Amino acid sequence: MDAVRDVWEFLTTGDNWRGARGIWTLTRAHLHISFVASALALVLAVPPAVWLAHHRKAPVLSVAIANIGRAIPSFAIIALVFPISIQLGLGLGFWPTCVALVALGIPPLFVNTYAGVAGASREAVEAARGIGMTEGQVLRKVELPTALPLIIAGFRISAVQIVATATLGALVGYRCLGTLILEGLAQPTAARDRLLTGALLVAALAMAVDFVIDRAEPRLVPWTKRVR
Amino acid sequence: MPDRSPDRHAIGLRNVTKTFAGSALPAVGDLTLAVRPGEIVALVGPSGCGKTTTLKMINRLVEPTSGTIEVLGDDQRSMPAHELRRRIGYVIQQIGLFPHRTIRRNMGMVPELLGWDGDRIAARTDELVGLVGLDPDLLDRYPAELSGGQQQRVGVARALAADPPILLMDEPYSAVDPIVRERLQDELLALQAKVHKTIVLVTHDIDEAMRLADRVAILNVGGVLEQYDTPDGLLAAPASPFVASFLGRERGLRRLALRRVADVEVIEGPIVRPSRTVAEALDVADEHGTSWVAVVDERQLGGWIDRAELEALPGSTSVGGLATQRFVATVGATTPLREALDVIVTSRSRMAAVLDGERYLGMVTIDQVAGGLDA
Numbered sequence: 001m002d003a004v005r006d007v008w009e010f011l012t013t014g015d016n017w018r019g020a021r022g023i024w025t026l027t028r029a030h031l032h033i034s035f036v037a038s039a040l041a042l043v044l045a046v047p048p049a050v051w052l053a054h055h056r057k058a059p060v061l062s063v064a065i066a067n068i069g070r071a072i073p074s075f076a077i078i079a080l081v082f083p084i085s086i087q088l089g090l091g092l093g094f095w096p097t098c099v100a101l102v103a104l105g106i107p108p109l110f111v112n113t114y115a116g117v118a119g120a121s122r123e124a125v126e127a128a129r130g131i132g133m134t135e136g137q138v139l140r141k142v143e144l145p146t147a148l149p150l151i152i153a154g155f156r157i158s159a160v161q162i163v164a165t166a167t168l169g170a171l172v173g174y175r176c177l178g179t180l181i182l183e184g185l186a187q188p189t190a191a192r193d194r195l196l197t198g199a200l201l202v203a204a205l206a207m208a209v210d211f212v213i214d215r216a217e218p219r220l221v222p223w224t225k226r227v228r
Numbered sequence: 229m230p231d232r233s234p235d236r237h238a239i240g241l242r243n244v245t246k247t248f249a250g251s252a253l254p255a256v257g258d259l260t261l262a263v264r265p266g267e268i269v270a271l272v273g274p275s276g277c278g279k280t281t282t283l284k285m286i287n288r289l290v291e292p293t294s295g296t297i298e299v300l301g302d303d304q305r306s307m308p309a310h311e312l313r314r315r316i317g318y319v320i321q322q323i324g325l326f327p328h329r330t331i332r333r334n335m336g337m338v339p340e341l342l343g344w345d346g347d348r349i350a351a352r353t354d355e356l357v358g359l360v361g362l363d364p365d366l367l368d369r370y371p372a373e374l375s376g377g378q379q380q381r382v383g384v385a386r387a388l389a390a391d392p393p394i395l396l397m398d399e400p401y402s403a404v405d406p407i408v409r410e411r412l413q414d415e416l417l418a419l420q421a422k423v424h425k426t427i428v429l430v431t432h433d434i435d436e437a438m439r440l441a442d443r444v445a446i447l448n449v450g451g452v453l454e455q456y457d458t459p460d461g462l463l464a465a466p467a468s469p470f471v472a473s474f475l476g477r478e479r480g481l482r483r484l485a486l487r488r489v490a491d492v493e494v495i496e497g498p499i500v501r502p503s504r505t506v507a508e509a510l511d512v513a514d515e516h517g518t519s520w521v522a523v524v525d526e527r528q529l530g531g532w533i534d535r536a537e538l539e540a541l542p543g544s545t546s547v548g549g550l551a552t553q554r555f556v557a558t559v560g561a562t563t564p565l566r567e568a569l570d571v572i573v574t575s576r577s578r579m580a581a582v583l584d585g586e587r588y589l590g591m592v593t594i595d596q597v598a599g600g601l602d603a
């Protein structure tokens with residue numbers, strides 16, 4: 001119960017929220033890097049997956065590449081990109097973390113997009129060609145929209161993982177909610193309020209992102225929910 | 229009415245062969261087939277005989293290995309495939325509606341591709357709903373919310389949206405249950421009477437082909453054309469044992485199903501007017517060899533009287549005053565001969581009265597019905 005009280009006190013202390021080291025700033029930074037990484041993952045994963053799936057190219061290879069991407073630890077990517085980022089003058093924290101998060105976000109998006117496009121109703125696709133759509137129109141007007149539920153599901157997995165993993169940015173000096181955890185670790189056990197609050201806030205943020213996407217989904221793909 | 233002039237055709241296949249990559253034998257072999265404007269042609273044959281392949285070659289979903297196909301007078305390769313297809317409606321068995329679009333937007337797809345403006349598409353959609361007999365309340369639903377029969381109507385509406393002169397249908401009714409199927413077949417005939425499309429219909433169901441088509445092409449394995457004729461022509465003279473076995477038994481009866489009472493000569497029948505006497509009525513019965521006479525007044529069928537009853541009465545009695553029994557063995561002018569035959573063989577006197585509404589036209593017996601097959 002001590003832990004709960006500690007976290008409660010930390011959260012109800014106004015000073016902890018304000019200022020350059022406050023929760024607001026850290027949360028904003030956390031969301032900022034998550035947003036940039038998610039957007040980049042979307043841009044990098046979806047178009048090639050759509051193209052490959054439409055042309056039914058490299059199905060096995062695609063999944064293999066995606067799985068390898070999933071298997072590489074994010075921390076290792078951060079460590080690898082860190083010196084390169086410094087060399088290129090891109091700074092310490094943001095870009096190494098962002099690269100790792102993008103790498104983390106790509107596989108679920110890629111796999112789901114590929115599966116969604118390749119799995120578009122064969123009959124609908126045949127009908128689309130039969131009534132006179134060009135290949136581009138088949139892709140834009142049929143395959144892509146019918147793959148949308150799966151793409152959204154992939155994006156949801158990516159986004160949640162990215163938000164949770166952005167915590168690592170603190171290790172290379174990107175000030176985000178992970179910073180609270182790191183500070184907590186550096187202090188004696190008595191200061192676990194920081195550590196616990198940081199972990200809690202990251203989890204809450206990830207769940208909030210999950211919730212928002214879940215709520216947005218029926219609006220984006222109205223034809224799936226109304227069926228039942 | 230289909231255009232019967234022999235030199236005009238809407239679709240012409242000349243020596244068309246399709247051999248799929250990796251297969252030794254052609255799926256369609258040297259097929260020559262012409263479809264006249266406004267007629268319904270059915271391609272029938274056992275599974276795998278190349279019906280679908282033939283149909284898909286017409287709209288270039290499959291490219292022929294050799295041979296030429298003319299569509300509306302032009303070589304089908306004279307324009308890009310997608311432009312050709314926008315002039316040809318296409319309906320498939322699985323229907324293939326777009327799951328992410330409402331019914332309204334499914335129907336509007338081809339007009340959208342053709343760049344019609346929103347008002348014009350909306351007006352056309354309303355028109356189509358009436359044409360295919362769809363409940364307008366369904367327009368804002370998604371395909372998954374519709375029954376099979378409703379989806380089928382939407383599929384036809386989508387194919388007809390831009391009013392293409394040609395409609396290709398691949399087993400359009402095989403996914404719906406028999407009752408719905410029969411209704412949809414009737415609807416297609418009613419629709420065709422309004423829109424006069426050139427329709428090529430693929431089916432493995434010979435009865436469906438006979439029911440819907442003006443002409444039927446019977447294909448054998450390898451896409452070999454066995455016979456191409458009207459349903460009646462096929463039944464009357466199957467060109468090969470394969471066609472005969474494909475058509476099945478009871479060909480004579482099935483020909484009868486294709487013709488109507490109006491197509492045969494009727495006989496006057498044992499009828500008397502009410503003003504005649506019993507003696508005269510007995511003469512009529514003798515003349516026709518029947519044990520009864522029917523009373524007909526001003527072309528109205530009154531009923532019939534048994535010969536035994538007449539014999540018990542004085543010869544000078546007027547027929548008009550006598551009680552008659554209701555005539556139950558009746559057929560209409562549009563009754564198919566096969567049904568008329570059924571009425572005849574189940575009637576005691578082996579005769580059926582032909583009525584046009586209330587008007588008495590005459591009688592038919594087995595002789596008249598059988599004579600219908602010679603015509």
Ligand SMILES: Nc1ncnc2c1ncn2[C@@H]1O[C@H](COP(=O)(O)OP(=O)(O)O)[C@@H](O)[C@H]1O
Nearest residue numbers: 248249251255274275276277278279280281282
């Ligand atoms: N895309 C294809 N590739 C290879 N073979 C095919 C293809 N489509 C059809 N076939 C073959 O061609 C033959 C005719 O098929 P199809 O036209 O679908 O027959 P039907 O519609 O009469 O049942 C079959 O043997 C089938 O296996």
Ligand SMILES: [Mg+2]
Nearest residue numbers: 279280281430
């Ligand atoms: Mg077929």
